[in-house]
Amino acid sequence: MAVVEMTGISLIGPEEEVVALAAELLTLGNFEPVPLEFALERRPASLSSGGARIVTFQKNPYDELLDKLDYVWDAAGSELPEDLGCTRGAPSYSGEECVHRVAEVAHRIEDWKRRQEVLEEKREKLLAAGDFLDALAAADRSVEESLNTKFLSITFGRLSSENYKKLEEMSAVTPILVYPAASDKGYVLAIIFCAREYMEEAEKIFRSVYLKEYELAEIFEGAGPELAGRLKERRLDSERELRVLREAPRNYLERSRAEMEKLYCSVHSLQRVYALCQKRGELSGIFVLSGIIPAPTLEKVAGSVETLGPNTLLLAEEGRELRKRGRELPTLLKNNFLAKTFQEIVALYSLPSYGETDPSPLVALSFCLFFGFMFGDVGHGFLIAAGAWYLARRKILKKAFASVISIAGVSAMIFGLLYGSVFGSEEILPSLWTSPMKGVDDLIRTSLFVGVAFMSMGILINILALKRERKWGKMLFDGDGLAGLLFYWSAAGAAA
CATH class of the missing domain: 3.30.70.2750 (Alpha-Beta Plaits)
Structure with a gap:
């Protein structure tokens, strides 16, 4: 449960091999392309006495095809389903086939519209x-x-x-x-x-x-x-x-939905492949594609290069070497289901930088603990969880946000059992721990203890981060370092 280590790679080879490998990187996921100048930084644009120069490519031709397919769905009075599964996978049609098929469908829709x-x-x-x-x-x-x-x-x-x-x-x-x-x-x-x-x-x-x-x-x-x-x-x-013409786009889409979705996914995949290659460069017929990938996937990428690019050279550089050269690396978080659910809440504030500690597990733990502690009630928690499930099923709430609310409801139900509280009544169930109405002293002591524990945990995480960055002075004497932690514990102990 941490920020995933990243690695920089460059692919240098013939166009057809580099494009095929870009499609494979799309299938593997989590490839972040970088402008070519980063791969060739501190090198002149002219790389030989013959004057071979870097040629880059900017306009994505598949953007227009996607717009035309969106227009087809709009003309049919339908919306593209969110779960088409286009984010990964190789395209079913080639670029030429996509251009021909999209033009044919768009022409048919335009003809119906004119008529x-x-x-x-x-x-x-x-x-x-x-x-x-x-x-x-x-x-x-x-x-x-x-x-x-x-x-x-x-x-x-x-x-x-x-x-x-x-x-x-x-x-x-x-x-x-x-x-x-x-x-x-x-x-x-x-x-x-x-x-x-x-x-x-x-x-x-x-x-x-x-x-x-x-x-x-x-x-x-x-x-x-x-x-x-x-x-x-x-x-x-x-x-x-x-009436027949108005229904024609919808009827056509219903009859050919599987083929149209396959076509859309093919164009979408090719558009993303081209986007990955958009910052590529051509050097006397040799293509260069650079980017950042998670370090654990480097072995898979190397295997793909052996299979799909026998004439392509793969260069890799560790993330810490890139950071030494002043490169900002993208952040990829890897967490279990509970912590992953709260990653969007963390992202609302800021994602941790590469090399920092991922706070998602602590956010998940503290959110569940504090929400249940403050709003513990079996009945209310059940209504919250059931409402989140219903709204997610009706697609009114996003799945991630609905999961957060559902977890909060479950936490409230668990603490409701500890309190013996059902819709505000403490007479229906026996309390397994204490009563909010009768055990106020226990609740205050618990809240103070939990607060001190979480504050201490935050300072300890900062100490570990300073240690990784070798900032020994701040780690020992800063207010959020070891000296601050000892002072905080001393003050808390004296108050107790």
């Missing part, structure tokens, strides 16, 4: 045409009479709500009449009446407000007594097609 927009526009147009036809019927006028007037021109079109307001304002000072037929999603279908002699000027106004005109003769083709029925039938057909 849906066309059908929505057609449906709105037919709805407005129906309203227009009803208005003509109420005025006892036929379609032929309205379309073939001698002095009046009728324009039917679609424009944005903002531009419709501008058109209304213009109608106050120009010989046009504007009526809204329908409005939806920020657009208005309008019917505009204008004198034929003014039509040329009116068309300039229409262009200025970006009016998209629809041919009324085309909409009302074959006018007659059955026109209203035909318009309604065409509108219903459009709505049926719209």
Whole structure:
């Protein structure tokens, strides 16, 4: 239960071998790439008299593919499941296959979207045409009479709500009449009446407000007594097609979910592999990839190099040597389940630096002990633990946070048994230790003893850290060193 020792490595070899090894490092996990200049620090960029120079790579081409796949899930009205298992494992498809498959799926979604927009526009147009036809019927006028007037021109079109307001304002000072037929999603279908002699000027106004005109003769083709029925039938057909197109992305995703998830994981893995290689360098056709790994995994990495990179050179450097050169190493904590649960609480303050003591086990112990000591009750503890389990199952709480609350509830239940307390009542269960209401002196003495013990433990941990850093003066005479510990114990003993 401590901060894991780290080791620096560099892989130098052909491109195909270095990329394959990067994928294997991704599978092993906990590889932290570093910029190439750290691997070649204090060396010039030109490494030979021939002028071979380092070439680095920055843009990740798989970011765009991931965005497109996210768009596919959004179009289907679905969310990517969190437990796809993409964080580890080699990709199922090559980069070329991923590009081709993602482009094919994205094109299909875009085609459905374009057809849906066309059908929505057609449906709105037919709805407005129906309203227009009803208005003509109420005025006892036929379609032929309205379309073939001698002095009046009728324009039917679609424009944005903002531009419709501008058109209304213009109608106050120009010989046009504007009526809204329908409005939806920020657009208005309008019917505009204008004198034929003014039509040329009116068309300039229409262009200025970006009016998209629809041919009324085309909409009302074959006018007659059955026109209203035909318009309604065409509108219903459009709505049926719209429903099919709206459901198409979701249905496609349901039918191809396994393949789509495999594709997403492949792109995700390739994106991470490229991210690992993003700070790599090319030196006359030879690729260089550097990073930090946990020291215990070095043997596995060496085995992978023998298998996947027979022409690749592996260089390793111990963590303490890197620190001597001023390198800051990443922190990896390795703990059992109980302490690991509280690592996120430790991270809220700060992770220990490389070489320092991991406080997670002490945080876990003190949290459980203090929470149970202060809120010991069997009933309340059970409700806390059950509530955390329920909220985690409904995915309202994150698993790690729910585990902390559950452990707190269990601790409260254990101390509740020691206190004999159930929902505040001390008459239901016999106390196994003492009663909070009757044994106040015992509780005060215990709290003082536990406080002194934890303070002493903190000072002892600091003394050990100073010893590792060979800061002998601070270790012996600092207030948080040996002198401070002896003074603290003397004061506590005198007070007792």
